[in-house]
Amino acid sequence: MSTADARERIDEGGDEPGAGGSDSVQGMHRAVVREHAEPRDGFEPIPFWVAAVCGALLMWGGFYIGSSSADFRRDVYDRTDLVGLTSGPVAQPPDPNPRTxxxxxxxxxxxxxxxxxxxxxxxxxxxxxxxxxxxxxxxxxxxxxxxxxxxxxxxxxxxxxxxxxxxxxxxxxxxxxxxxxxxxxxxxxxxxxxxxxxxxxxxxxxxxxxxxxxxxxxxxxxxxxxxxxxxxxxxxxxxxxxxxxxxxxxxxxxxxxx
Ligand code: HEC
CATH class of the missing domain: 1.10.760.10 (Cytochrome c-like domain)
Structure with missing residues (x-):
């Protein structure tokens, strides 16, 4: 229990008017502050739907990498050898034709x-x-x-x-x-x-x-x-x-x- 909380208890006990008890303005304010702590910027609780969407995205990403990583072999998705490919079979360079x-x-x-x-x-x-x-x-x-x-x-x-x-x-x-x-x-x-x-x-x-x-x-x-x-x-x-x-x-x- 923090010291602030302890003081709160004492205040609630002493209930004379004007002494800062729960009936006083300060007392009520304290209660409000205690129950609904002012969120600090950047530390607000995450809404459930954001967490759900993030979780879904993570699962989808994991599934995508798992199913499309091709074992992380660089030759699988390296398409440089397809440069110049129009359609049909992979274009082969013509054979040399030495003539002397x-x-x-x-x-x-x-x-x-x-x-x-x-x-x-x-x-x-x-x-x-x-x-x-x-x-x-x-x-x-x-x-x-x-x-x-x-x-x-x-x-x-x-x-x-x-x-x-x-x-x-x-x-x-x-x-x-x-x-x-x-x-x-x-x-x-x-x-x-x-x-x-x-x-x-x-x-x-x-x-x-x-x-x-x-x-x-x-x-x-x-x-x-x-x-x-x-x-x-x-x-x-x-x-x-x-x-x-x-x-x-x-x-x-x-x-x-x-
Ligand atoms: C496994 C052994 C072997 C290999 C390897 C081989 N030859 Fe022959 N070559 C023969 C035999 C045996 C004959 C004769 C076939 C027959 O009796 O009709 C022959 C015949 C020839 C002939 C016609 C007969 C002559 O002597 O002029 C030519 C030309 C020839 N070979 C060229 C080549 C060339 C060029 C290569 C390489 C690409 C080659 N051979 C690889 C065994 C071989």
Whole structure:
């Protein structure tokens, strides 16, 4: 009990008029002040409806964060990768389309080292022991059997069955397809690389490679529904029926003759 309250009690006890008892003006005023304490600014009691609204908002906020936080992963709501998106599937930047022998070789060398070298050897020498024919000096790569249409198909679909390279027939091993692994420009790159490496010098004009992404694309289009998943490899016999004159749609310049 505070001292002010104590004094109040005493005052109420002494009830003489004019002595500040409950009947006096001061006494009544004291009672009013005591019962209805003047609220201090900023400390007024909160009306029930405000508390209810705040509580509801808090619950809604918690529910919203809980259901939409996406585990707070930044990649979920980061929409910067959608810049430029109009409608439909996410816009992909177009593939590069290298058009000089050097640019294609640069793309192709990296692919050759990681994919082809394990079978055909780092110098394109092949491996007779495992029935893998050479690429260096091969007539199919840079010689008189070479064409964009044939090379594109070997790379796109893989190759199987007997094939004669540099006077020796290789048979039994399968060349794996690259068509679902590499893009057209990468296939053109690796073809241009093997055509112009080691002793192979097929593209005489560095500005006019015989095989660019266009030829590979044309070969794909010509083969239509043929699967590039390795289940439908080409054979040498089939390739020999293809004209050497690049009559595929879209196929442009004939390969430089050696
Ligand atoms: C798993 C081993 C293997 C890999 C990897 C491989 N090849 Fe072959 N490649 C072969 C075999 C085996 C043949 C012969 C297929 C046949 O007997 O019909 C062949 C044939 C070829 C031929 C035609 C024949 C010749 O020697 O001229 C070319 C061109 C060729 N491969 C290029 C490539 C290129 C480029 C790559 C890399 C993208 C590659 N190969 C990856 C095994 C492989």
């Amino acid at each position: 022998v050097d640019d294609l070789k640069r793309v192709g060398e990296q692919k050759y080292t990681t994919i082809c070298a394990s079978c055909h050897g780092p110098q394109g020498q092949g491996n007779p022991a495992t029935n893998v024919p050479p690429l260096d000096g091969s007539e199919w790569v840079a010689g008189d059997q070479a064409s964009a249409a044939r090379l594109s198909r070997i790379l796109l679909y893989g190759m199987t069955g007997p094939v004669t390279v540099k006077g020796r027939t290789y048979n039994g091993a399968v060349m794996p397809n690259q068509g679902n692994l590499l893009k057209d420009y990468e296939i053109a790159g690796v073809i241009t690389y093997i055509r112009n490496s080691w002793s192979n010098k097929a593209d005489a004009d560095p500005a006019k490679p015989a095989v660019t992404a266009d030829e590979v694309k044309a070969a794909r289009a010509k083969e239509g529904a043929r699967k590039a998943n390795g289940s439908q490899p080409v054979t040498a016999d089939e390739l020999l029926k293809l004209k050497l004159d690049h009559s595929d749609t879209g196929a442009a310049p004939p390969p430089a003759k050696k």
